[in-house]
Amino acid sequence: MISVLVVDDDFMVARVHCGYIERTPGFSVAGVAHTGAQALALTARLRPDLVLLDIYLPDMGGLEVLRELRNGQAQPDVIVISAATDVDTVRGALRGGVLHYLVKPFAYTALHDQLRHFATVHTRLGELTSADQAAIDEVFGARPRSALPKGLTEQTAALVEQVLRAADPDISAAECAARSNISRVSARRYLEHFVDANRAEVRLRYGGTGRPERRYRLR
Structure with missing residues (x-):
């Protein structure tokens, strides 16, 4: 136990x-x-x-x-x-x-x-008594990471990912921006990068009027 x-x-x-x-x-x-x-x-x-x-x-x-x-x-x-x-x-x-x-x-x-x-x-x-890279990747949950687009930083990407990981069950760009203390535009860029890198998924939430809201969650 x-x-x-x-x-x-x-x-x-x-x-x-x-x-x-x-x-x-x-x-x-x-x-x-x-x-x-x-x-x-x-x-x-x-x-x-x-x-x-x-x-x-x-x-x-x-x-x-x-x-x-x-x-x-x-x-x-x-x-x-x-x-x-x-x-x-x-x-x-x-x-x-x-x-x-x-x-x-x-x-x-x-x-x-x-x-x-x-x-x-x-x-x-x-x-394990010793760990090769495959075992270490399994333990740490490592997955291939795409290079960050120009203008994005590893530090902020890690912060946004942590906020995204804590979301239950998902989060919007505006909510992510508020919790990360960055602009909504920046939050949206990081979130979309995670989607492009297959590290996150996005779904559309439809309201009564206007454009549907994009909601993000980690894969």
């Missing part, structure tokens, strides 16, 4: 997330923490495989907890689950090495997909 520590200051939200974990075969709840200090203490004592980490905690920020986890002995993997959508927080989580960033509220299927992916990676790494 893969053990999970749930960290959320809201008791009811933590209970919901625990229910999601218990519904997923192969996973169990190791413990629940409602503060950053509790999260660090329980991680050191329980040594969970995975931590679901909220950003807004009453005693310390989630990114500070993430840094402490990275410096500790347990070294669990971390998925951020938070209502925080500001770019600095997303960037900080990305730099802190989180596996994924889910924006609350979200459906069970969004967390289920990430848990199943983690289980696959967890099992695969347990089977």
